Amino acid sequence: MVTDPVRYADGRLHVPSGPGLGMRLDPDRTEIARINMNADKHDIRQGGHWSANPNPPYASGGTLSGPTWTVRLKGATNQEIKDNFTYTAAARNKNAPAFTSPRPxxxxxxxxxxxxxxxxxxxxxxxxxxxxxxxxxxxxxxxxxxxxxxxxxxxxxxxxxxxxxxxxxxxxxxxxxxxxxxxxxxxxxxxxxxxxxx
CATH class of the missing domain: 2.60.40.10 (Immunoglobulins)
Structure with missing residues (x-):
């Protein structure tokens, strides 16, 4: 799931993390949880070997990567469901990133x-x-x-x-x-x- 950690020039160790999705299906909605499965000492691959051979235990349950997406099925027909759909191009996030450093x-x-x-x-x-x-x-x-x-x-x-x-x-x-x-x-x-x- 993850590869070798990287040590940057400032001495800090940066550990790769793997994203995943947890889904719950109900008759009226689908909930999608975005999960960031942070690497821990048992699931890091270094020099071609897992740190806990042969099968690394995944002790980290991960963290949520933002609010859960909920897809609701509101409507009696396919067209009504589409008309009530939340996640559309028009509703997408419009906030642009910004450089905060005076000299980026x-x-x-x-x-x-x-x-x-x-x-x-x-x-x-x-x-x-x-x-x-x-x-x-x-x-x-x-x-x-x-x-x-x-x-x-x-x-x-x-x-x-x-x-x-x-x-x-x-x-x-x-x-x-x-x-x-x-x-x-x-x-x-x-x-x-x-x-x-x-």
Missing amino acids: LTAVTTATGGRALRVAQATDDQMVHHYDVTVTDATTGTVVVSSKVLSEYFFRPRPNTLDVPVPAGATGTRYTADVRAVDAYGNASPTAALTFTQ
Whole structure:
């Protein structure tokens, strides 16, 4: 269910967690509980081996990942049920993520001497899913990075920053970076921008 934990440069250990759904079916409704099954010491896989061989016990019951979704079957016909349906495109969450740091983007040197774009994680009323990242050579206009970078929401605790490697260029090359935080509904933050040199 989970893979090796990751130790970040700040020394904190981030443990992968597995999502799951618990469902209850009643004649008039279906209830869907979103469960985050946090890893514990017995269900971590390290170096190709479970920490409790051969079958790891799952002592962690997990936590709820927000309110339970309830799908109610209100109506006498299929059309009445559809008309009374709660979870529609029009009712979707419209709140976009936001960067709370005054400088959400910085250029950093990696341990191997390369360059990376460091992104301070944005916040959202539910969950930041990913970041749309574009890094462009400011002189030539060539896009050197165009990627969706997951926010690593599957780690607990979620890392405070993400490092996006920038391909090596000539010393002194100027880059412009544009980053938007996007939630699971597709709502996007305003673009954060940074200009930096190789």
